[in-house]
Amino acid sequence: MDSIGLPDLAITLQSRDNQGLTPLHYAAISNTAEMMERLLQLLEEQGLLATLIDDKDLDGWTPLHWACRRSNDAIVELLIAKNANTSAKTRDGWTPRYIAILHGNSHTAYLKDLPDTGEAGEDLPDGADQGLVAYCDVCFVTVYWKYWHCASPDCDDFDLCDKCYKHADQIHPPGHEFPPRVGYV
Ligand SMILES: [Zn+2]
Ligand SMILES: [Zn+2]
Numbered sequence: 001m002d003s004i005g006l007p008d009l010a011i012t013l014q015s016r017d018n019q020g021l022t023p024l025h026y027a028a029i030s031n032t033a034e035m036m037e038r039l040l041q042l043l044e045e046q047g048l049l050a051t052l053i054d055d056k057d058l059d060g061w062t063p064l065h066w067a068c069r070r071s072n073d074a075i076v077e078l079l080i081a082k083n084a085n086t087s088a089k090t091r092d093g094w095t096p097r098y099i100a101i102l103h104g105n106s107h108t109a110y111l112k113d114l115p116d117t118g119e120a121g122e123d124l125p126d127g128a129d130q131g132l133v134a135y136c137d138v139c140f141v142t143v144y145w146k147y148w149h150c151a152s153p154d155c156d157d158f159d160l161c162d163k164c165y166k167h168a169d170q171i172h173p174p175g176h177e178f179p180p181r182v183g184y185v
Helices: 009-014 023-030 033-045 063-067 073-081 096-102 109-113
Strands: 146-149 180-182
Touching: 009 023, 009 033, 023 033, 023 063, 023 073, 033 073, 063 073, 063 096, 073 109, 096 109
Parallel strands: none
Antiparallel strands: 146 180
8 A cells, every 4th residue: 555645754744834844843833842742752753853953944943942932931941951952043143042031031930041142132122121012913922022013904903023024925915014113002
């Protein structure tokens, strides 16, 4: 019997979407520790963990960068326990620590395990200390700093975070303008 239609597990685990996200990125986004634990185990069994633990999406974000947008200690600690690079930088030069702080996660237990590289950008940018600003309508992360608001009359109240805004042309109707907004509204 042939295996047409039955995806090989190793291929599935290495697949990526049009933003360059692998299943491990999605496990970090899911915010579910059980899913992350199971997936890490599968990757280890398939000999793929070392290749995928620090794999970067189109913006240079590793699974750990994504996990640091949330306050889930278990998810971050699971990745660090598997030697995720805690100093990895996105294309914008953001470390996991910077992303955690930018998303209001300074109070987490995991922050102590993320090194302060001492470089510029480890502190909040201007306007990022004013509390809840908006929710991203694509990835549902709370934005504490700059976000982009759709100005089209077709959209009632549609906001994008800094990350999703980079791909607005692919995830939102073309022709909609997104003026940036910073600070509390
Ligand atoms: Zn988003
Ligand atoms: Zn719109």
